[in-house]
Amino acid sequence: xxxxxxxxxxxxxxxxxxxxxxxxxxxxxxxxxxxxxxxxxxxxxxxxxxxxxxxxxxxxxxxxxxxxxxxxxxxxxxxxxxxxxxxxxxxxxxxxxxxxxxxxxxxxxxxxxxxxxxxxxxxxxxxxxxxxxxxxxxxxxxxxxxxxxxxxxxxxxxxxxxxxxxxxxxxxxxxxxxxxxxxxxxxxxxxxxxxxxx
Amino acid sequence: xxxxxxxxxxxxxxxxxxxxxxxxxxxxxxxxxxxxxxxxxxxxxxxxxxxxxxxxxxxxxxxxxxxxxxxxxxxxxxxxxxxxxxxxxxxxxxxxxxxxxxxxxxxxxxxxxxxxxxxxxxxxxxxxxxxxxxxxxxxxxxxxxxxxxxxxxxxxxxxxxxxxxxxxxxxxxxxxxxxxxxxxxxxxxxxxxxxxxx
Numbered sequence: 001x002x003x004x005x006x007x008x009x010x011x012x013x014x015x016x017x018x019x020x021x022x023x024x025x026x027x028x029x030x031x032x033x034x035x036x037x038x039x040x041x042x043x044x045x046x047x048x049x050x051x052x053x054x055x056x057x058x059x060x061x062x063x064x065x066x067x068x069x070x071x072x073x074x075x076x077x078x079x080x081x082x083x084x085x086x087x088x089x090x091x092x093x094x095x096x097x098x099x100x101x102x103x104x105x106x107x108x109x110x111x112x113x114x115x116x117x118x119x120x121x122x123x124x125x126x127x128x129x130x131x132x133x134x135x136x137x138x139x140x141x142x143x144x145x146x147x148x149x150x151x152x153x154x155x156x157x158x159x160x161x162x163x164x165x166x167x168x169x170x171x172x173x174x175x176x177x178x179x180x181x182x183x184x185x186x187x188x189x190x191x192x193x194x195x196x197x198x
Numbered sequence: 199x200x201x202x203x204x205x206x207x208x209x210x211x212x213x214x215x216x217x218x219x220x221x222x223x224x225x226x227x228x229x230x231x232x233x234x235x236x237x238x239x240x241x242x243x244x245x246x247x248x249x250x251x252x253x254x255x256x257x258x259x260x261x262x263x264x265x266x267x268x269x270x271x272x273x274x275x276x277x278x279x280x281x282x283x284x285x286x287x288x289x290x291x292x293x294x295x296x297x298x299x300x301x302x303x304x305x306x307x308x309x310x311x312x313x314x315x316x317x318x319x320x321x322x323x324x325x326x327x328x329x330x331x332x333x334x335x336x337x338x339x340x341x342x343x344x345x346x347x348x349x350x351x352x353x354x355x356x357x358x359x360x361x362x363x364x365x366x367x368x369x370x371x372x373x374x375x376x377x378x379x380x381x382x383x384x385x386x387x388x389x390x391x392x393x394x395x396x
Binding site for chain 1 (some may be wrong): 250253255257258263271274275276277278284288292294295297321325327329330
């Protein structure tokens with residue numbers, strides 16, 4: 001199965017287009033694919049919202065604002081992107097709290113953990129302690145499939161040093177395949193319903 | 199009871215200090231008090247986090263990034279504040295999804311609704327439809343008390359045109375008084391436990 005990314009990705013809120021350009025500028029085509037996957041998750045959320053199936057929102061990218069020019073309205077003239085200390089997505093399904101991160105990997109053999117900041121792991125542990133549903137949705141670009149891996153499993157791998165990645169075989173065995181389609185692009189809610197409700 | 203706002207409000211994440219300056223610049227002392235209240239809610243959340251009582255995070259202020267200078271790292275040189283289309287806070291308590299907005303009013307007689315955008319009302323309706331717990335925490339500055347009002351009540355008032363505000367007597371009768379203290383500053387979780395769990 002091949003994933004066809006749209007050439008014209010819809011503009012996303014809060015400067016996502018700019019972030020994408022930034023990554024393109026730095027020559028990270030994988031990051032660009034990552035942005036495409038994020039756009040698809042946003043579209044899936046919009047579908048769920050429109051059809052009243054669940055309510056999941058993307059947290060805006062945190063930005064540290066340093067200078068604002070008030071000459072004509074409020075124009076930010078100096079600011080910097082900050083790292084999200086939580087995950088990108090959270091929301092509610094039938095009263096349950098959902099919290100997840102969407103990631104892409106181009107590796108055929110594993111999902112690298114080095115770009116998951118420790119504070120995100122701490123955040124996910126807290127979500128689980130407070131009874132929330134937490135997971136990663138991992139777009140395995142090279143094999144053309146997307147899996148949901150429970151936060152518990154990701155945390156276990158993260159803490160089993162010195163491993164720096166989750167082998168693809170473990171993603172396939174422990175993860176849940178996410179059905180892809182036109183609308184929703186990634187039906188992650190079906191996996192939540194089938195495997196994450198208590 | 200008098201509320202003593204600290205003179206030196208702690209710096210907040212994602213350019214809150216700048217937003218505060220912006221409002222000060224515009225001469226809105228009420229807005230400044232509002233920022234003080236928001237800072238207190240953030241501190242209450244930090245207390246709950248530290249004591250592992252619940253997990254509530256503030257959504258970063260959405261910012262529309264227009265230009266980024268990549269000469270030295272990524273410096274945003276043109277951007278604008280956007281209106282939050284959701285609420286400012288959400289999180290999880292014992293598996294339940296929480297979603298709320300923190301507001302201040304300096305009026306002695308009512309809580310004005312004109313600065314609640316319609317999309318925030320839509321958002322709160324969705325939260326309720328999906329089984330989440332939703333409310334406003336309203337700092338009634340003039341009477342030195344803070345009340346939690348269920349989102350349902352705020353929505354009812356909002357839709358009962360041509361009312362443009364919620365009378366203070368209704369806040370007192372329908373709302374739940376939030377206990378103030380040193381730590382947590384506003385113990386809103388006690389109200390959630392007592393009145394919002396099914």
